[in-house]
Amino acid sequence: xxxxxxxxxxxxxxxxxxxxxxxxxxxxxxxxxxxxxxxxxxxxxxxxxxxxxxxxxxxxxxxxxxxxxxxxxxxxxxxxxxxxxxxxxxxxxxxxxxxxxxxxxxxxxxxxxxxxxxxxxxxxxxxxxxxxxxxxxxxxxxxxxxxxxxxxxxxxxxxxxxxxxxxxxxxxxxxxxxxxxxxxxxxxxxxxxxxxxxxxxxxxxxxxxxxxxxxxxxxxxxxxxxxxxxxxxxxx
Amino acid sequence: xxxxxxxxxxxxxxxxxxxxxxxxxxxxxxxxxxxxxxxxxxxxxxxxxxxxxxxxxxxxxxxxxxxxxxxxxxxxxxxxxxxxxxxxxxxxxxxxxxxxxxxxxxxxxxxxxxxxxxxxxxxxxxxxxxxxxxxxxxxxxxxxxxxxxxxxxxxxxxxxxxxxxxxxxxxxxxxxxxxxxxxxxxxxxxxxxxxxxxxxxxxxxxxxxxxxxxxxxxxxx
Numbered sequence: 204x205x206x207x208x209x210x211x212x213x214x215x216x217x218x219x220x221x222x223x224x225x226x227x228x229x230x231x232x233x234x235x236x237x238x239x240x241x242x243x244x245x246x247x248x249x250x251x252x253x254x255x256x257x258x259x260x261x262x263x264x265x266x267x268x269x270x271x272x273x274x275x276x277x278x279x280x281x282x283x284x285x286x287x288x289x290x291x292x293x294x295x296x297x298x299x300x301x302x303x304x305x306x307x308x309x310x311x312x313x314x315x316x317x318x319x320x321x322x323x324x325x326x327x328x329x330x331x332x333x334x335x336x337x338x339x340x341x342x343x344x345x346x347x348x349x350x351x352x353x354x355x356x357x358x359x360x361x362x363x364x365x366x367x368x369x370x371x372x373x374x375x376x377x378x379x380x381x382x383x384x385x386x387x388x389x390x391x392x393x394x395x396x397x398x399x400x401x402x403x404x405x406x407x408x409x410x411x412x413x414x415x416x417x418x419x420x421x422x423x424x425x426x427x428x429x430x431x432x433x434x435x436x437x438x439x
Numbered sequence: 440x441x442x443x444x445x446x447x448x449x450x451x452x453x454x455x456x457x458x459x460x461x462x463x464x465x466x467x468x469x470x471x472x473x474x475x476x477x478x479x480x481x482x483x484x485x486x487x488x489x490x491x492x493x494x495x496x497x498x499x500x501x502x503x504x505x506x507x508x509x510x511x512x513x514x515x516x517x518x519x520x521x522x523x524x525x526x527x528x529x530x531x532x533x534x535x536x537x538x539x540x541x542x543x544x545x546x547x548x549x550x551x552x553x554x555x556x557x558x559x560x561x562x563x564x565x566x567x568x569x570x571x572x573x574x575x576x577x578x579x580x581x582x583x584x585x586x587x588x589x590x591x592x593x594x595x596x597x598x599x600x601x602x603x604x605x606x607x608x609x610x611x612x613x614x615x616x617x618x619x620x621x622x623x624x625x626x627x628x629x630x631x632x633x634x635x636x637x638x639x640x641x642x643x644x645x646x647x648x649x650x651x652x653x654x655x656x657x658x659x660x
Contacts, residue, residue: 256542256575265531268531270531270534270538271538272538272541275534275537275538275541276534278534278537279530279531279533279534282530282533283530294515294518294519295501295504295506295515295519297515297518298506298511298512298514298515301511301514302507302508302511305508305511306492339492
């Protein structure tokens with residue numbers, strides 16, 4: 204538990220998986236915090252003040268000091284609150300963990316998210332890229348292990364295992380295939396193992412709400428693309 | 440360092456990412472061997488084995504165990520040999536340092552590449568984008584001498600290696616960093632006075648010639 208006079212606040216958006224991963228980290232550490240919901244269509248002065256470089260959620264405020272970028276926020280949480288460590292102690296193992304978390308974010312999640320913002324050939328390219336890297340991630344998972352690092356939930360799980368849920372939503376809305384049941388059995392088991400942990404399941408927004416929200420969002424993006432021929436990319 | 444510790448760096452002489460790692464190793468007073476990779480000719484089996492996903496340099500092999508991705512390697516070096524410390528002691532300071540290192544990784548090299556890859560209006564836009572990024576970094580440094588504050592630190596190591604290619608960007612972009620971002624230029628010169636940087640700083644003229652070669656390969660001129 205945080206000592207007295209520690210104030211932890213999270214600026215987030217209910218539908219953001221990056222915010223979810225930070226909430227997971229806070230939950231696993233047993234950290235109490237205040238949550239501020241952000242309207243991403245009309246960003247608050249608070250968000251712009253605390254994340255002037257990227258203007259995105261999540262932003263964690265620890266005693267008023269801002270932390271941004273979900274992977275870095277989770278690292279900070281893990282280093283500041285020592286209970287239930289998320290990263291290995293050994294520097295080499297920690298380097299490997301960081302590598303895979305970044306790989307999952309930059310090579311799997313980023314093209315998956317990109318595909319949602321694109322149409323036609325460009326979308327196909329993103330989907331293909333995501334699938335290729337998901338197969339690599341599949342091979343990085345060890346047979347029989349419950350979580351990425353073993354039997355204890357850790358950094359890579361919190362940082363990335365939510366992608367299973369979002370991949371399914373993208374598949375349904377775009378009518379594409381990202382997760383191959385035959386080629387990615389370990390990934391599928393891993394997604395489920397993490398998301399079914401009771402403490403983490405509690406934090407998940409209802410899938411139906413996510414689906415409805417993203418259907419609307421996709422319609423908005425397609426209309427904007429047709430008008431402007433270019434679409435801004437969001438998400439960190 | 441104990442005599443049974445072995446460090447091998449898989450390197451490419453003009454890689455600004457390798458330069459980061461060399462500076463970090465020098466800051467820690469660590470001795471290491473170098474295996475030069477011929478990235479344009481043919482990569483070695485060891486490179487493919489140590490970095491199967493990306494087959495890129497730098498790779499640091501510590502007693503045979505590979506660490507890849509230059510920022511990750513610098514981080515690893517700092518944790519394994521903590522003295523002198525590159526990352527700040529407090530977690531908040533570390534988080535800010537990682538943020539700026541991540542910003543640098545996301546923005547600087549790509550923005551620079553956009554300069555030498557473009558012509559005409561695109562080149563003008565690329566140049567302005569690059570200068571904007573340097574100005575943001577100037578803002579991050581504030582009134583201090585280094586990104587690490589009063590002392591040379593993690594973010595300085597991550598960024599200074601990339602500046603070896605800045606002369607090339609200046610030539611192709613038709614601008615001078617000294618004029619556009621004098622504080623940034625002063626920081627570069629300050630860092631170059633350090634032994635660790637001076638001994639490992641790629642000759643900017645040679646980097647410029649190499650970028651010329653890349654331009655030809657990409658059919659820019």
